[in-house]
Amino acid sequence: MMTLNEIENTCRNCKKCILWEGRTNSVPGEGSPRAEIMFIGEGPGKDEDAQGKPFVGAAGKFLNQIIESIGLKREDVFIANVVKCRPPNNRDPEPEEIQACWPYLEEQVRIIKPQLIITLGRHSMGRFLPGLKISEAHGKPKRYKGIDGGKQVYYPMYHPAVALYNGSYRKVLLEDASRIPKLLKKIKEENLNERS
Ligand code: URA
Numbered sequence: 001m002m003t004l005n006e007i008e009n010t011c012r013n014c015k016k017c018i019l020w021e022g023r024t025n026s027v028p029g030e031g032s033p034r035a036e037i038m039f040i041g042e043g044p045g046k047d048e049d050a051q052g053k054p055f056v057g058a059a060g061k062f063l064n065q066i067i068e069s070i071g072l073k074r075e076d077v078f079i080a081n082v083v084k085c086r087p088p089n090n091r092d093p094e095p096e097e098i099q100a101c102w103p104y105l106e107e108q109v110r111i112i113k114p115q116l117i118i119t120l121g122r123h124s125m126g127r128f129l130p131g132l133k134i135s136e137a138h139g140k141p142k143r144y145k146g147i148d149g150g151k152q153v154y155y156p157m158y159h160p161a162v163a164l165y166n167g168s169y170r171k172v173l174l175e176d177a178s179r180i181p182k183l184l185k186k187i188k189e190e191n192l193n194e195r196s
C-alpha cells in the first residue's frame, strides 16, 4: 500500500497516458488525509496545471464557496480529479486516460476512506456510477460498490464550472450542497450501527 505522499510523487513523474506530454505539473490532489468528504473533479485546467494544485482557478473559487457554505474549509476535505494531468485545451478526458490514471484515485480513496464521495460533473460520476444521467442523478445520494468491495456512498453534483457559464446552475449546486451536512450525519450513524 502506498502513502498519499508516494502517490503524489509517482504522479509527478507519471507517463502512463499521453496527457503527460502536455502538462506543466501533474495535479495529484490535496487535502486532509482524514477527510470525511472527497470531492472528485474531472481534470486540471490551465491554472491547476500551472500550480500543481486542484481547483485553484475560477471553478475552484466557486468550489471553495460551496465547501464554505456547508461549514467546512478546503483543508477539511480532500480534492482530487479523475485524471491528474491537464487534457490539451481542456478537452474531455478519454476513457483510456481515465483508466490509466484510475489506480492513483483508487489508492487515494483506499487510504482516506471517506464517508462520502462527491462527484463533480459527469466524467467523475461516470467513473464511479456508470450509466446515470447527471440531470437526474445530481443531488441524490447513492450507495454503490466501493473500492474494496464494500458499499460506498456517492453524491453526484454538477461540475462547478457549469455555474460559470450558466448562472442558474449556481443555485442548483448550492441547493444540492445544502443537503450534505445532514447526509453526512446520517451516513456516519449508519456506519456506526453496522460496526456495532
Ligand atoms: N476542473 C476540474 O475538474 N478539476 C480541477 O482541478 C479544476 C477544474
Ligand code: SF4
Pocket (backbone or CB within 6 Å): 011, 014, 015, 016, 017, 018, 019, 020, 026, 083, 084, 085, 097, 100, 101
Ligand atoms: Fe499518469 Fe494520470 Fe498523468 Fe496520465 S493523467 S500521465 S495516467 S498521472
